[in-house]
Amino acid sequence: MAIDSRFTPPSDTIATALSNAERKGFRIAMIGRTLAVTLIAVAYLLSYYFPINVGIAAITSLIALGGLTSLAAVGTRYERHARYAVFAFDATAVTVLLAFVPLSSGGDVPQNMVFLTSSVQHYYIVIAAAVLTLSPPLVLWTGAWAASGLLFATGWILSGMDRVVSYSNLPISPSPEIYIQTVLDPNFIGIASRLQEALILALVTAIAALAVHRARRVVSDHAKAEAGRHRVQSLFGRYVPAPILRELLDDGHLAPQARDATLMFADIAGFTQLSEGLHPSTLVHLLNAFFSAVTEIIDQHGGVVINYLGDALLISFNAPLSKENHADSAILAAQDILALVEQRQFDGKQIRLRIGIATGLIAAGTVGAGARQTYTLYGEAVNLAQRLQELNKETGTSCLISGATANQISRALPLTHMGIFKIRNLNTPVDVFCPGQTSTSD
Numbered sequence: 001m002a003i004d005s006r007f008t009p010p011s012d013t014i015a016t017a018l019s020n021a022e023r024k025g026f027r028i029a030m031i032g033r034t035l036a037v038t039l040i041a042v043a044y045l046l047s048y049y050f051p052i053n054v055g056i057a058a059i060t061s062l063i064a065l066g067g068l069t070s071l072a073a074v075g076t077r078y079e080r081h082a083r084y085a086v087f088a089f090d091a092t093a094v095t096v097l098l099a100f101v102p103l104s105s106g107g108d109v110p111q112n113m114v115f116l117t118s119s120v121q122h123y124y125i126v127i128a129a130a131v132l133t134l135s136p137p138l139v140l141w142t143g144a145w146a147a148s149g150l151l152f153a154t155g156w157i158l159s160g161m162d163r164v165v166s167y168s169n170l171p172i173s174p175s176p177e178i179y180i181q182t183v184l185d186p187n188f189i190g191i192a193s194r195l196q197e198a199l200i201l202a203l204v205t206a207i208a209a210l211a212v213h214r215a216r217r218v219v220s221d222h223a224k225a226e227a228g229r230h231r232v233q234s235l236f237g238r239y240v241p242a243p244i245l246r247e248l249l250d251d252g253h254l255a256p257q258a259r260d261a262t263l264m265f266a267d268i269a270g271f272t273q274l275s276e277g278l279h280p281s282t283l284v285h286l287l288n289a290f291f292s293a294v295t296e297i298i299d300q301h302g303g304v305v306i307n308y309l310g311d312a313l314l315i316s317f318n319a320p321l322s323k324e325n326h327a328d329s330a331i332l333a334a335q336d337i338l339a340l341v342e343q344r345q346f347d348g349k350q351i352r353l354r355i356g357i358a359t360g361l362i363a364a365g366t367v368g369a370g371a372r373q374t375y376t377l378y379g380e381a382v383n384l385a386q387r388l389q390e391l392n393k394e395t396g397t398s399c400l401i402s403g404a405t406a407n408q409i410s411r412a413l414p415l416t417h418m419g420i421f422k423i424r425n426l427n428t429p430v431d432v433f434c435p436g437q438t439s440t441s442d
Contacts, residue, residue: 017223021134029132037064087142094122095149099156111157112189136209143205147198154194163187256365261319262330265385267312269352286347301333319364327408330357331435334399356388357401387423403431
């Protein structure tokens with residue numbers, strides 16, 4: 001017996017999840033970038049004198065807003081190019097700030113003095129924004145532009161200097177006076193510090209890219225879990241209550257299993273006569289109401305409806321969900337179901353059931369290929385449960401159970417021995433019992 005289902009292949013699910021994460025991260029990065037650069041513009045407004053401060057703040061604000069234009073490429077074939085372009089632009093903008101933007105409008109201040117400001121730290125803002133995109137290549141790309149830009153700015157400034165003072169000009173164990181005199185020299189640039197800053201940028205970028213890679217693994221693992229969840233829901237979501245479904249997901253019971261289980265096969269007696277004269281939609285409504293009521297009872301006893309077969313149900317206890325005392329649960333569930341149909345009508349119709357219960361070793365698991373998977377139970381107990389259901393016609397009973405099931409019950413459930421019967425397609429005769437007192441069924 002099987003259930004057909006379709007589910008999204010995990011590879012597609014993961015790719016989609018990562019793509020959506022990158023896209024959402026890029027949007028967040030652009031919004032964060034805009035806020036960060038806007039705050040820098042405000043800082044410039046407060047740091048410089050009028051009207052220079054207004055001009056610098058205005059240009060910085062335009063750069064801040066300009067990044068938002070890249071969001072127009074989201075969802076188009078240019079989206080990836082836009083991401084790389086905007087971060088290359090930002091890193092280049094910091095480089096231009098270092099190499100070309102004068103430090104003061106009031107005089108010819110040596111450009112190498114820019115390294116005494118916090119301008120180099122702007123590169124870290126750009127790298128931090130790239131991290132939000134959850135794209136390791138984009139983080140590495142941004143870091144490469146930043147480190148290269150710093151080296152370019154250093155080289156450009158050096159090329160315009162007539163005299164260069166660096167740490168190499170310091171004597172061994174310099175006095176405080178000589179040290180201060182050297183590092184405060186207008187021609188001081190500290191080449192070793194600039195190289196060290198470029199190395200730190202590269203290291204920070206590598207660490208950030210690794211962190212992003214780890215974050216992507218989390219997204220990937222989550223997507224795999226969701227794909228598995230969707231797969232289980234496709235197989236069992238209509239038949240299994242949420243708490244049991246979560247347990248199936250947690251315990252991984254969709255893996256192939258070979259275990260003892262108790263199977264119940266329930267069929268509506270006289271279904272042909274019952275359905276005569278009923279409109280198809282009325283008949284479907286009746287069956288849905290009946291199946292819903294029966295499934296609720298099965299849920300209460302820890303069973304799983306494996307399949308609805310026309311007017312019949314195949315129900316399993318202890319597969320795929322583990323269930324202690326599964327024989328007891330199956331018998332008690334059968335008694336509750338029979339009590340239900342005796343006391344209740346469905347769409348004004350009285351339903352009579354025949355139930356067969358058998359216990360034995362079964363093989364269970366998902367089989368199939370590609371996107372089409374089925375959950376299947378194999379084993380003699382599956383066939384025996386159906387044969388016992390049919391045997392009710394001969395014995396005038398409503399429920400019959402196999403001797404193996406009777407031998408496994410752990411509580412004092414009243415059973416009536418019906419005898420030993422030769423079952424069709426089985427070589428060995430089977431001990432057959434009826435739960436409770438023998439009752440008749442038309």
